[in-house]
Amino acid sequence: MSVDLGAYFNQFLQNISLGEPQISRMNSAAEAISRFLVQQYGVPSANVFVQGSYANNTVVEPVDGGEYDIDLVAVCVGPNVSSDKALDELETAFRSTALFSDRVTRKQPCVRLEYAHDHVGSFHVDVVPVRWSGQATPPLEAPRREDGWHGTAPAEYTQWCRNQGPLYIRTVMAMKRWRDEQQPVRNAVKSIVLQVLVSQYMPQTGDDASRMAETFKVLHSDLSRLRVPPVVPNPVLPSENLAKRWTAESFNNFVVELKEAVEWATTIQNTTDIMEAADACRELLGNDFPVLSPKDVRLELLDYSHAQTPAQMGWLEAYDSRYQISIKAVVQRGKRGQTRRPLLHDGELLLQGHNLHFKADLVAPNHVDVWWQVANTGGHARSVNELRGEIFKGKNLQGKLIAEDENWESTAYTGSHLIRSLLVRENRVLAVSPWFQVNIYAKGQPFRR
Template identity: 25%
Template sequence: MNHPSLFNDFLNETVNLNDTRVKDLETSIEAIKNAVRASDWQPHLNGWMAHGSWAHQTIIKPVDNGEFDADLIVFVEHVDGWSAATYIDELYRAFRANPTYKEMVNRSSHCVTVSYANDKKIDVAPCLTNRTNALEVCNRTADQFEQTEPKQYTEWLVQKNGYSGKNSFRKVTRLVKYLRDIKGRFTCSSVLLTTLLGYMISEADQGSADFADTATSLKTVLGRLDDELQKHATKPTVANPFLKSEDFAATWTEEQYTNFRDKIHTYREWIDDAYGEQDRSESIAKWRRVFDDEFAKGVAAEEGKSVSKALVASFRTTLAEASQFTGDLVDAIKRFGARVLPVSFDKKPYMEAPKWKSSGQNVAVVMRADLHGSKYGTQKVRAVQPLEPLQPGYWLHFKAVTSTGLPFDPSDYKVMWRVTNTDEDAANHNQLRGGFEKPESDNSRWESLQYRGVHLVEAFVIKKRDDKIIGKSPAFRVMIE
């Protein structure tokens, strides 16, 4: 499913750089321009240009709430006798002479960086307009001038965004940057990543259903990128579209490229799976596997908290004998039985989607639960059945066995447990859970009985040799009074 409203909220609330920081950036940029104009830096100024993610409107909020980067080009005329390094060194000296920026600046290969503690960094890069017939930036480290085409490159990205429609290219780029930063599983500079994604869009895409909404656009572009990467076992050249001599992939190692190729392939599979899933809750869970728990965070938490209210309101209208019922879900099950629970009850949007691939097998997995007075208690009170009313304060010991009652050998298999709580009591204690839990040494699992409601425990059996799922138990419904 494509969940357009959830993607819109995710972009606005989590991914996009918030308006306050954008406005503050613009204020800081103007102050830097005024400082340079008022300084004794010798070059004649021919204008300014925003560059990088800020100019391309693909800048994102730092996932760790730390600093973000913005690029500012200052176009200047050549000063006779100055080398490439001189432009950077003299600009640095000019900033150091300004009391406001004296302790905020440092030099790098191509720019002077102004750092605002715990907020942002602004790179100011000189670009020569008339030393030759081409625009040139300054490489201080090599003391060389390098040809560049920032204006045409930015226009190219604007064109790609226009082909995709609905600002789709920019949204997809932000999402993939977020994926890179939140997962931390691959290395790829922003200019390289943006260029790779840009090459995946053409004029033929105008008005295409492949870019109907954000999720569809993401699926389209990542799918095309994966297909292209799979054609290249070794690192390809990723040229600046208007300066073929500039290879944005030049700093990539073969190892980094191979890892990037593998990760994009995995994320493409996850995205296709989430997009193709027709069950709403499972689709949300699978999108959360892609983007982690910030995606649909509020929706998932609210749906978990309001389980009782939603179901009680529903069966009041469908069960004649329940029209005047005033209790919660636990009371309803005790009075009317399990029929008040829909089949979809076992699927919650905040459940973590499995990261293990399926082996293609479908081995039957049977769940057994025993009641104990304490964790690791040697004497069980009794065996427990699903939806049997249980009192808080006890412990349940879960075991996953085959259809013949045999355990899964821990030397060959691991059993991962997905434990999902529901309803207000668990939500109020921030314990809706829904993630995977490790087993005991014998692949069993202990759980305490704490929160009123109906909760779910599932066992996923994974073969250690290939790390693939061979079977999964039905959800065991635990009801705590």
């Protein structure tokens, strides 16, 4: 690695770790459900235990109001009970008590109990009724509606995950956040499949960025040779193919997303610029990955008196409170533009080369024309004669006119720059939005006045 991202990854992993009050909420729900199941089925407390990412120490906070959960296994089913009956009896038991009756949702492999949303996202508990298999491997059997019983070893898988060590845990957490941030990846591969693939391809490298980058590269190198999903054996139950339900279409979509991830990973490994490296990590892992702030690079909003005035357009400023306008912005993410994230006024520091989409929100009792204005500031833009200040109609990135309440821009010059929109009717400016400040850093171009 050309730059050291160790502190950035430590902060990132802290940012995505599920904390309080969610952990206490999960523990409280699991304890209440476990007590109920022990009493309902008359089984030892050891027969009800946690499985999944929470037990495996790989749980991450959900993205954008998504879901977080905890999975419970209850060894409570007799040997001659069908899979459907086992799930139906568990569902009936939960519906019979006021404590859980309003929370029950039927699922194919489990019964789900849904809890109220909080500021992190929605929360649920999945409960799987299992039975002893009568053999050493697999020790248990789990039901699936209309599909019978299937061997499972949840406690053994949890122990296997923990045995992989802290580097594996850190890499899985990062890769799970990549999966959650990139919507096509989320739909293309199951979390457990991704976790096992990571164990097969992850190098034992201490540096988080290098380890993640190499995992992406080797994964793509091997999987891109295939047209159908590989067999992914359960590491504690080799007879089970975890990729059994992985369709060829989803697999190939996963390979496409890996290819883009490799491009960002290559940037991370090769750049000597800490901002470029952190920005590439953010493209992969989302806004929880820290980047430098405008203050860190000493950006300032400088003089923009060069901006064109309405009078220079031949317009009269005649503001009317019935007319209002404001603008919102998003940053287009991904080399194919498949993901966008909101951009706040005077917010994060953006690297050059990002595409920004601005949208005007307006209130107007009569027809008006929407105009846009950009005012660049700072020594970088001045040095290349790009101190823009003109008033213009909205355009796309190719410079062609589009819907007048929209406008696209690309980030290019180090500095704090401004954009606003104006409502004009019959050569009168009826409303102007506040200036929206965009902070930009161009590689190799420190801020200068």
